[in-house]
Amino acid sequence: MPAALPPSSVRNPENRTSIKRLTREHFALYRGYLDGVAVEQLHATYGDATTDIRATRRLIGLLRDTLSGAARRTRDVEATHLLRLRPGSIPDARPLAASEMPSLETYRESVDPDGFHSEADLLELYQAEFPQENSLGVDRRSTRNARLRRRQIDALARMEASLVQAPQPDHPVASWLEPAIAGRLQHTGIHTLADLLGFIEQRGHRWYASVERVGPKAARRIVDWLALHADSLRHMLSKRALVPRRRLVQGDPALVRPRQSGIVPIESLAVPTEIDGSAGNNRAQNHGLPCSLDTDLQAIDAWLATRQHSPHTARAYRREAERLLLWAINEKKKAMSSLDGADCAGYIGTFLADPQPAGRWVGRAKIERTHVDWRPFVGALSNRSRETARAILHAMGQWLVEQNYWAHNPFSNAPAVAIGARIDVSGRSLNHAQWQSVVGAAARDRYSQRELRDYLALNLAYSTGLRRSELAHATTGRLIRPTLENGLETDVGSASATGWQLGIPGKRHAARTIPVPQAVMELVFESLRARGLPRDPGACPADTPLLAHFRTGDSLTPDGMGQVFRRLFAWTSVLSTPQNLLDSRRCFNASTHWIRHTHSHHALESGTDCREVQIRLGHANLSTTLLYVKTRRHGSLADGKSGVLPAR
Known part of the structure; x- marks a missing residue:
C-alpha cells in the first residue's frame, strides 16, 4: 500500500486556510487529480482509512488554494492560472487512429x-x-490542449521543487501525523519525530501497545511512512524494531547490542581502561604463580566458564557477577579489583537491599538482555536472595585468589545475611475443603482435550508432589509398567494393573521413582486416547509428553505449566462457595508449588512416613521435609496415602 499522506497537514483541512508543510505526497495527489484520476481512487491510494471521500475532496480544494496562493506570492502568473484549472478544462482531443x-x-x-x-x-x-x-x-485545438497540459505539469513541478519539505528529526509529530494519532503520541511523551523513532527502537515491533488507542494498522502506516522518509530523518528503523522477536534466532546480528558504557549487560559492556581491573588495588603481586587474566571482564568470563553446571546455575552466577561489576564501575567509580571489604559489605547489606537510584538500576520483569530497557534488578532483593548473592560472590572471590588474580577475597569478612527457614510453606497450601473446591472446579462430565489435560495435571501434581519442571518433562518413556509376580507385564487398564511408577531424573542428586496411583493412570490413558495416540504408554514414542499443548501436542514449558495451574486456581476462586471460599488474593498468588506443598501436608497428616515423603519430593535433607510437619492434624485423605482423589 502506498504511504499515507502526512496526516497532520492533510486531515481536517476545512479548519485551515492553507497547508503549512507541503510534501511530495501532496503533489502526487494533486498531480493525479489534474491527470483526471477519479477522486475515489485518489482517496483509496492517499487518503486516511478512518475518513470518507469528502476529506480527500476537501484536501484537493485546499491544495488548489495553497498552490495558487504560493505561485501568486512568487509572481508565477502562469502557474497561478494553470494550477487552478480543473480536470476537463483541457480536454484530451485524441484523434481516432x-x-x-x-x-x-x-x-x-x-x-x-x-x-x-x-x-x-x-x-x-x-x-x-x-x-x-x-x-x-491532430488538429490545432488538440495541439494547443496538449501544449497547455504540458505547461500545467511543468508549473506543478516548479512548485514542488520550491515548496516541498522533507520531515526532519526535530519536527513535531503534530506537523506530520494526523491530529488524533499525534495527540495520543504526545500523551505518551512522544513530541518529535526523533522521539518517535527512539520509542519504536526501544520497544520493538509492538511499540504501539504502549500508546493508548493506537492499533497495529495505524502503527504499520506510521512505520511505513518513517521508512519512506528514512533519508531525511537520517534513521532507518532496525530489524529488531520491525520483526517480531520470535522470528529472530539466537545470535542474529539484530539482537547484538553494541559495546557501550553504563548499565548494560556484561556482554555489551565497554569498560574504561583506567578501571578495567588491569591495575586494581587488589591485584595479586605473586609473580611466581602464572595468571593469564588481565581485566575484570576476562576474570569473570573465565570463572563463569568453570560454572556451567546447568543453564539455571550459569544464569545465577552471571547475574551476581554482572551486578557487582556494574555497581563497582557506575556507583563506586572503581574497578571490581579495587573493591575492599567495606565496599563489599555495603554492597550486600545496603545496595542489594534497595538498589538506588531505582530509575537507573530497576526495570520491568522479563525484558530481554538485548533490549535497551534492560536493567540488572526488578526490585529490592530479599534476605535470602542477598545471602545467595553473598555466597556466590564469596566463591568467585576464592576462585580468583586461587588463580592469582586477586590478592585476597574482599567477601571473606562480609557478614552473612540472617534468613529464616529455607522453605516457607506457611499459607502456601490448601486444606482438604479448599482442595476439594479446586478438584470440583476442574472436573467435568465431558472433557475437552484441554480440560482433560488440566485435570490430569492437577491430579498428577497432587498425587506425586512433582515440581512444575518435572511435570513439564514427564514423558511416556519414563513410565514404568507394572508387572505380576511371575515377571510378566500386565495389560493396560486391567484390574490387576497396579504399581505404575514414574522415573524422575535427579536434581543435584540421584534419580528417583514415584508411584502413580491407578486413578491417575486412567486419566493418562484417556488423555493419550483423546490426543489420537495409543492408550498404552508403552506403544507411544518415548518422548511423548504426558502433559502436552492441547493444539500442537508439544511439551509444555515450566512457565506454560505454571499458567495451567494459575488458570485452575483462578477458575476455582470464581466457583468457590461461602463454605469453601478461596480468597481471590491468595488464588492470584497461587502457583504449581502450592500443590506440591498441599501433597506434602496431606501425606504427612495421613500418616505417611517422613522419609517416604522426602524420597517422593526429592529433598536432599530430611530437615527440609520436616518443615511440612504441622502440630495439628486435620484428618485423613480422601483416597488413602496416595493423595489422589478419585477421577470423575
Whole structure:
C-alpha cells in the first residue's frame, strides 16, 4: 500500500486556510487529480482509512488554494492560472487512429440498415462524422490542449521543487501525523519525530501497545511512512524494531547490542581502561604463580566458564557477577579489583537491599538482555536472595585468589545475611475443603482435550508432589509398567494393573521413582486416547509428553505449566462457595508449588512416613521435609496415602 499522506497537514483541512508543510505526497495527489484520476481512487491510494471521500475532496480544494496562493506570492502568473484549472478544462482531443474508424459498409449497417439513404447521402454523413483530416494528425485545438497540459505539469513541478519539505528529526509529530494519532503520541511523551523513532527502537515491533488507542494498522502506516522518509530523518528503523522477536534466532546480528558504557549487560559492556581491573588495588603481586587474566571482564568470563553446571546455575552466577561489576564501575567509580571489604559489605547489606537510584538500576520483569530497557534488578532483593548473592560472590572471590588474580577475597569478612527457614510453606497450601473446591472446579462430565489435560495435571501434581519442571518433562518413556509376580507385564487398564511408577531424573542428586496411583493412570490413558495416540504408554514414542499443548501436542514449558495451574486456581476462586471460599488474593498468588506443598501436608497428616515423603519430593535433607510437619492434624485423605482423589 502506498504511504499515507502526512496526516497532520492533510486531515481536517476545512479548519485551515492553507497547508503549512507541503510534501511530495501532496503533489502526487494533486498531480493525479489534474491527470483526471477519479477522486475515489485518489482517496483509496492517499487518503486516511478512518475518513470518507469528502476529506480527500476537501484536501484537493485546499491544495488548489495553497498552490495558487504560493505561485501568486512568487509572481508565477502562469502557474497561478494553470494550477487552478480543473480536470476537463483541457480536454484530451485524441484523434481516432485509422484502425478505429469503421468501414463505409459497417457504417451503413449501423445507421441505415433499411437502405433509406442514397449512396451520396450516406457518404456525406460518413465524412461529417469521421472527417478526412482525422487520419492526418491532430488538429490545432488538440495541439494547443496538449501544449497547455504540458505547461500545467511543468508549473506543478516548479512548485514542488520550491515548496516541498522533507520531515526532519526535530519536527513535531503534530506537523506530520494526523491530529488524533499525534495527540495520543504526545500523551505518551512522544513530541518529535526523533522521539518517535527512539520509542519504536526501544520497544520493538509492538511499540504501539504502549500508546493508548493506537492499533497495529495505524502503527504499520506510521512505520511505513518513517521508512519512506528514512533519508531525511537520517534513521532507518532496525530489524529488531520491525520483526517480531520470535522470528529472530539466537545470535542474529539484530539482537547484538553494541559495546557501550553504563548499565548494560556484561556482554555489551565497554569498560574504561583506567578501571578495567588491569591495575586494581587488589591485584595479586605473586609473580611466581602464572595468571593469564588481565581485566575484570576476562576474570569473570573465565570463572563463569568453570560454572556451567546447568543453564539455571550459569544464569545465577552471571547475574551476581554482572551486578557487582556494574555497581563497582557506575556507583563506586572503581574497578571490581579495587573493591575492599567495606565496599563489599555495603554492597550486600545496603545496595542489594534497595538498589538506588531505582530509575537507573530497576526495570520491568522479563525484558530481554538485548533490549535497551534492560536493567540488572526488578526490585529490592530479599534476605535470602542477598545471602545467595553473598555466597556466590564469596566463591568467585576464592576462585580468583586461587588463580592469582586477586590478592585476597574482599567477601571473606562480609557478614552473612540472617534468613529464616529455607522453605516457607506457611499459607502456601490448601486444606482438604479448599482442595476439594479446586478438584470440583476442574472436573467435568465431558472433557475437552484441554480440560482433560488440566485435570490430569492437577491430579498428577497432587498425587506425586512433582515440581512444575518435572511435570513439564514427564514423558511416556519414563513410565514404568507394572508387572505380576511371575515377571510378566500386565495389560493396560486391567484390574490387576497396579504399581505404575514414574522415573524422575535427579536434581543435584540421584534419580528417583514415584508411584502413580491407578486413578491417575486412567486419566493418562484417556488423555493419550483423546490426543489420537495409543492408550498404552508403552506403544507411544518415548518422548511423548504426558502433559502436552492441547493444539500442537508439544511439551509444555515450566512457565506454560505454571499458567495451567494459575488458570485452575483462578477458575476455582470464581466457583468457590461461602463454605469453601478461596480468597481471590491468595488464588492470584497461587502457583504449581502450592500443590506440591498441599501433597506434602496431606501425606504427612495421613500418616505417611517422613522419609517416604522426602524420597517422593526429592529433598536432599530430611530437615527440609520436616518443615511440612504441622502440630495439628486435620484428618485423613480422601483416597488413602496416595493423595489422589478419585477421577470423575
